[in-house]
Amino acid sequence: MRILIVHAHHEPTSFNGAMTGEATAALLAAGHEVVVSDLYAMGFDPVSDRRNFSSVKDPERLKQQEEESHASACNGFVPALQTEMDKLAWCDVLIFQFPIWWLGLPAILKGWVDRVFAVGRAYGGGRYFDKGVFRGKRAMCSLTVGGPQPVYSDIGIYGPIDAILHPIHHGIFAFAGFTVIEPFIVYGPSRITQAERLDALARYRQRVLQLDTAPTLPQLNSDDYDGLLLKPALRADRG
Secondary structure, three states, X not given: OEEEEEEOXXXXXXXXXXXXXXXXXXXXXXXXXXXXXXXXXXXXXXXXXXXXXXXXXXXXXXXXXHHHHHHHHHOOEOHHHHHHHHHHHHOOEEEEEEEOEOOEOOHHHHHHHHHHOOEOOOEEOOEOHHXXXXXXXXXXXXXXXXXXXXXXXXXXXXXXXXXXXXXXXXXXXXXXXXXXXXXXEEEOOOOOOHHHHHHHHHHHHHHXXXXXXXXXXXXXXXXXXXXXXXXXXXXXXXX
């Protein structure tokens, strides 16, 4: 398999850094191909605007999606961005490695999505969800959170972790056609013992070696929808 890890942590000695290192070593040893986009090490610019393009369709007003469509048609993305798009097209599995910050993605990783998941390259022309550009590929979130597991549950102050990850799982991965692997989450790595951290890394090693068979989240069937709305008969059937 060909695996792209998009790594979003500024400190190389962090637990996120250890997870990316563990995954890379395990996958390479098993004969897989691995590319890591270490966003902070790359100095990746997360701001999405005209700096994305070497081409220009409308010099008077920036209509982001129209400029993306134009750039997709004429190879008009700047080289640094085109390189990331090529990695995304190349991979069989995409892994986001990140810490949850403010119940969301770090800005540098969200900016990578904003710039790399462009119209014409990641979606557009009716290509979304099960008809998406990246159908047949898999994607997974591998992440750390600051607190213990119970605070990210139905009885916890932050609510279920699934709800926090829904915008990534559904609005980014699934929307673009990826089959979404169940996330791998390490709760409070700074709060647990060294033995527990080593156990988490061992479990993560096993997960990345099973990316082709790991459990996945339910997939949406776009034929169940008229446009963006669930068909009336199905709404009735589902109470």
